[in-house]
Amino acid sequence: MDTWIRGGLVVTAKGSFRAEIGIEAGRIAQVSSHQRGSAAQVLDAEGKWILPGIIDAHTHMELPLKKAVSADDFTSGTIAAACGGVTTIIDFSLHRQGASLEACLRDRRRAADGRVAVDYGLHAEIIDIGQGVLDEIPRLVQKGVTSFKLFLAYRRDGRMVDDGAMYAVLKRVGQAGGLVLVHAENGPLLEHLTDQLLKQGKIAPVYHARSRPNQVEEEAIRRAIAISHFARGNLYIVHLTTRQGLRAVQNAQGDGVAVWAETCPQYLLLDEGAYLGSEGRDFIATPPLRSREDQEALWRGLAQGTISVISTDHCPFTREQKRQGGESFAQVPNGLPGVETSLPLIFSQGVASDRLTANQLVAAMSTNPAKIFGLYPTKGCLEVGSDADVVIFDPEAEFVISAETLHTNTDFSPYQGFAGRGVVQLTMLRGLIIAQNGQFCGPSGYGKFLHRRKFEPDGCQLWPTG
Numbered sequence: 208m209d210t211w212i213r214g215g216l217v218v219t220a221k222g223s224f225r226a227e228i229g230i231e232a233g234r235i236a237q238v239s240s241h242q243r244g245s246a247a248q249v250l251d252a253e254g255k256w257i258l259p260g261i262i263d264a265h266t267h268m269e270l271p272l273k274k275a276v277s278a279d280d281f282t283s284g285t286i287a288a289a290c291g292g293v294t295t296i297i298d299f300s301l302h303r304q305g306a307s308l309e310a311c312l313r314d315r316r317r318a319a320d321g322r323v324a325v326d327y328g329l330h331a332e333i334i335d336i337g338q339g340v341l342d343e344i345p346r347l348v349q350k351g352v353t354s355f356k357l358f359l360a361y362r363r364d365g366r367m368v369d370d371g372a373m374y375a376v377l378k379r380v381g382q383a384g385g386l387v388l389v390h391a392e393n394g395p396l397l398e399h400l401t402d403q404l405l406k407q408g409k410i411a412p413v414y415h416a417r418s419r420p421n422q423v424e425e426e427a428i429r430r431a432i433a434i435s436h437f438a439r440g441n442l443y444i445v446h447l448t449t450r451q452g453l454r455a456v457q458n459a460q461g462d463g464v465a466v467w468a469e470t471c472p473q474y475l476l477l478d479e480g481a482y483l484g485s486e487g488r489d490f491i492a493t494p495p496l497r498s499r500e501d502q503e504a505l506w507r508g509l510a511q512g513t514i515s516v517i518s519t520d521h522c523p524f525t526r527e528q529k530r531q532g533g534e535s536f537a538q539v540p541n542g543l544p545g546v547e548t549s550l551p552l553i554f555s556q557g558v559a560s561d562r563l564t565a566n567q568l569v570a571a572m573s574t575n576p577a578k579i580f581g582l583y584p585t586k587g588c589l590e591v592g593s594d595a596d597v598v599i600f601d602p603e604a605e606f607v608i609s610a611e612t613l614h615t616n617t618d619f620s621p622y623q624g625f626a627g628r629g630v631v632q633l634t635m636l637r638g639l640i641i642a643q644n645g646q647f648c649g650p651s652g653y654g655k656f657l658h659r660r661k662f663e664p665d666g667c668q669l670w671p672t673g
């Protein structure tokens with residue numbers, strides 16, 4: 208063996224058990240009740256947990272948005288990811304009006320290849336279906352890009368698709384063996400509400416939330432579900448935030464519709480009261496932060512398995528970037544950092560607070576995204592033959608979040624001062640230690656592009672999370 212990890216509690220989506228983990232040539236070679244044979248490196252995990260590496264299926268590195276570009280590039284963002292126990296991210300190729308998906312994919316790979324500290328995949332954004340875009344879908348699936356992203360908002364940025372295009376993409380992607388991710392907010396409705404508020408001079412951050420009430424999300428989710436069902440598509444709702452949207456997903460799943468959902472730490476841990484503080488604009492993200500009632504519904508949705516995935520929608524901006532568009536909430540570049548803090552926060556607020564079991568956390572943050580996005584069993588588990596993407600996690604160690612000690616390229620954290628238990632001690636990617644005790648120690652270009660498998664709704668048996 209190259210490495211033995213000894214003495215830890217192995218925590219997977221299926222259960223928790225004591226085992227020694229042997230690693231050879233970057234893969235898990237043994238999971239055994241005792242160490243067999245020697246190894247060049249022995250890591251002592253006594254009193255610690257051993258988790259499969261976290262998969263963050265929704266990040267936005269170096270994303271141009273409004274007049275800014277998100278502050279983490281592929282290097283800084285994936286170094287932050289590694290320090291937070293994340294060994295795989297799935298980001299997005301950025302579609303340009305009239306451009307071919309394959310050209311946009313090539314551009315995005317050029318930006319990321321050789322510069323990522325963790326493994327990465329790409330979802331392909333589709334913002335218009337001209338120029339043979341639909342015919343490109345099966346070719347992208349063959350190239351390992353098996354998920355496609357549509358926006359039902361951002362019309363004024365030229366990114367929104369209409370219902371006809373949504374239907375066409377859902378149908379073609381479903382036929383090709385892929386999955387469609389939908390940003391579900393009703394764009395024209397929220398634009399109308401925004402315009403009304405701005406006309407009344409209501410420009411403060413709290414009006415960001417008022418311009419996008421729960422119904423804006425609920426309507427878009429219901430529409431996406433109906434159209435996906437009609438198109439025989441496979442639908443994944445990104446960043447679900449509302450109890451009404453959750454109910455729509457739950458009812459559709461109960462009716463046998465192929466729909467999955469994710470939520471993010473910010474919607475579980477933060478609420479719209481943040482917009483009333485003096486730093487309210489720093490918290491602007493879309494959809495907006497919601498009520499405590501919504502938060503509790505989302506935790507229940509996770510525990511019951513209606514929501515399968517926790518991703519972060521990591522899209523950081525500096526405080527200066529958040530202010531550069533002027534006073535109005537409508538000009539603030541939207542997005543929050545999160546990739547580095549998600550595991551400790553979800554552990555402390557979810558597992559240590561009895562809202563989720565440790566196995567449900569692993570399901571939502573590693574195994575389920577691996578299954579849904581065609582990475583399982585290479586990633587998302589600790590089985591013999593899997594990539595040795597491993598986190599050694601100390602469930603007792605205490606943390607206090609401070610932007611100053613984080614690696615993400617922004618100067619604030621929405622979780623500043625959050626305290627809890629549960630610290631990432633070590634992150635290993637394909638057998639190599641890339642972060643230890645909060646410091647990155649890997650080669651920054653060790654991450655590689657992941658060719659993902661087709662989406663298989665029948666083979667995609669998610670571990671029951673409740």
Ligand code: URP
Nearest residue numbers: 492493494520522541542
């Ligand atoms: O505010 C957010 N979420 N920014 C990133 C882009 C998106 O819509 O996910």
Ligand code: ZN
Nearest residue numbers: 390445446493
């Ligand atoms: Zn979005």
Ligand code: ZN
Nearest residue numbers: 265267520522
């Ligand atoms: Zn996003």
